[in-house]
Amino acid sequence: xxxxxxxxxxxxxxxxxxxxxxxxxxxxxxxxxxxxxxxxxxxxxxxxxxxxxxxxxxxxxxxxxxxxxxxxxxxxxxxxxxxxxxxxxxxxxxxxxxxxxxxxxxxxxxxxxxxxxxxxxxxxxxxxxxxxxxxxxxxxxxxxxxxxxxxxxxxxxxxxxxxxxxxxxxxxxxxxxxxxxxxxxxxxxxxxxxxxxxxxxxxxxxxxxxxxxxxxxxxxx
Numbered sequence: 001x002x003x004x005x006x007x008x009x010x011x012x013x014x015x016x017x018x019x020x021x022x023x024x025x026x027x028x029x030x031x032x033x034x035x036x037x038x039x040x041x042x043x044x045x046x047x048x049x050x051x052x053x054x055x056x057x058x059x060x061x062x063x064x065x066x067x068x069x070x071x072x073x074x075x076x077x078x079x080x081x082x083x084x085x086x087x088x089x090x091x092x093x094x095x096x097x098x099x100x101x102x103x104x105x106x107x108x109x110x111x112x113x114x115x116x117x118x119x120x121x122x123x124x125x126x127x128x129x130x131x132x133x134x135x136x137x138x139x140x141x142x143x144x145x146x147x148x149x150x151x152x153x154x155x156x157x158x159x160x161x162x163x164x165x166x167x168x169x170x171x172x173x174x175x176x177x178x179x180x181x182x183x184x185x186x187x188x189x190x191x192x193x194x195x196x197x198x199x200x201x202x203x204x205x206x207x208x209x210x211x212x213x214x215x216x217x218x219x220x221x
Contacts, residue, residue: 031107031116039098049092061091071130074190076142076183132200135193138186145189147181155181 041060048058065087069075079087106112130136155177156170 029108029113031113032102035098035102035107039095039102042095048088051092051096056092056095061088064091070139070142071136074139076139076186077179129197129200130193133193133196135190135197138189138193142182142186145182145185147178147185151181152177 042056043054044057044060045055046058047055048061049056065079065084069079101107107116127136130139152174156173160173160177
């Protein structure tokens with residue numbers, strides 16, 4: 001499956017976000033240098049696949065996969081085999097397309113950076129709101145979310161009472177209930193973070209004075 005343009009550009013703005021601070025005093029950000037660095041980081045061992053004989057490392061694939069599932073999709077459980085296969089195929093195609101783009105397009109040109117700006121600004125705003133609202137830290141520290149043992153035992157007693165269940169079955173059930181409870185707790189806390197984002201936007205807009213110039217609204221560039 002060949003990537004859609006939107007998906008490719010979404011990936012490019014994610015890499016571009018990280019190098020924006022390098023642009024100071026009017027300097028042009030080195031998009032090409034950073035993309036080349038990220039592509040180089042995909043290579044190595046232990047090897048997951050080869051492209052034209054060049055080894056691509058499994059740890060980098062896993063790191064990108066789990067980071068994006070966690071922070072961009074709110075998914076914390078290991079992916080199913082079908083999703084893992086799909087994401088791997090996408091990752092392989094993405095690596096090929098990014099290498100071709102890097103070799104063909106001048107990412108440091110004004111035209112390229114103007115095009116990338118449409119994606120970069122959305123990514124920067126999303127990242128800013130996630131950090132300021134606590135949503136980023138909440139997702140990053142998902143594994144540290146705790147649920148009291150008594151809550152787990154109460155759910156088991158009320159909903160999953162099973163006569164004659166052995167220790168192994170009860171242990172598996174506790175793990176399942178705890179996992180569900182952790183996710184529900186994250187979901188509640190994340191909803192609070194989303195509300196915090198809306199409140200932050202409201203406060204920021206109230207601080208600023210905006211005055212429209214109506215005659216300029218419908219001018220064509």
